Amino acid sequence: MHITVDTLADFFFPCQCSHCDVWDQTWICPACTSQLTLVQPSETHDIRCFSGLRALTQYSGIVKDIMHRAKYEDQPWRLTRFASAVAGHLSGNEWLDAIDVVIPMPGDPWRTWKRGYNPARVIAREVSKISQRPLAHPRAFTRTGSKPQQSLTMEERSSRYESNVFTVNEHLLGRSSKRKCLLVDDIATTGATIKAASDALVASGLSVEVLVLSVGL
Numbered sequence: 001m002h003i004t005v006d007t008l009a010d011f012f013f014p015c016q017c018s019h020c021d022v023w024d025q026t027w028i029c030p031a032c033t034s035q036l037t038l039v040q041p042s043e044t045h046d047i048r049c050f051s052g053l054r055a056l057t058q059y060s061g062i063v064k065d066i067m068h069r070a071k072y073e074d075q076p077w078r079l080t081r082f083a084s085a086v087a088g089h090l091s092g093n094e095w096l097d098a099i100d101v102v103i104p105m106p107g108d109p110w111r112t113w114k115r116g117y118n119p120a121r122v123i124a125r126e127v128s129k130i131s132q133r134p135l136a137h138p139r140a141f142t143r144t145g146s147k148p149q150q151s152l153t154m155e156e157r158s159s160r161y162e163s164n165v166f167t168v169n170e171h172l173l174g175r176s177s178k179r180k181c182l183l184v185d186d187i188a189t190t191g192a193t194i195k196a197a198s199d200a201l202v203a204s205g206l207s208v209e210v211l212v213l214s215v216g217l
């Protein structure tokens with residue numbers, strides 16, 4: 001094999017930082033990591049509407065920036081790389097052993113169509129890889145329906161407010177139905193959407209753990 005400076009560089013610095021684009025050995029470089037507040041996924045947190053939530057980072061400058069560029073500047077690969085880097089902290093978490101399936105928070109259908117992907121699924125895919133737990137079928141858990149237009153306030157109408165109507169398609173969850181799932185989302189602030197989604201899964205007989213990429217603690 002002919003070894004060039006480039007192949008050597010690729011060998012030593014195979015990754016590009018998901019935030020500042022510098023070539024490095026991981027998907028988030030040490031300089032950017034030092035500006036992150038990592039959260040131990042072994043611990044649980046209580047936020048306004050949901051208790052017992054697990055998270056990987058606190059919602060801060062760098063995380064906000066990566067999310068914004070992924071969601072609004074059509075750069076989903078930033079989220080993939082970042083999720084891959086921080087999901088590494090899941091290794092060795094014993095509570096993962098009881099998880100049968102990883103389920104992404106379903107996206108708002110309109111926003112998912114417009115964006116071309118669901119950020120929660122991008123993160124869930126990385127969590128699934130690292131935890132070696134299967135990722136649920138894309139239609140196993142969906143967000144359907146919205147409040148009738150006439151019941152919405154003007155503000156809700158203009159922001160395409162969704163009332164969080166969730167549907168579990170049990171036949172697509174297969175063997176994992178009635179077992180333990182890990183619901184994965186990008187951000188938790190109040191936890192209202194997470195509570196609604198978790199309630200729907202519990203109503204279908206699943207027990208639920210929740211993991212978010214970032215939490216506004």
Ligand SMILES: [Zn+2]
Pocket residue numbers: 017018019020021022028029030031032033
């Ligand atoms: Zn960086």
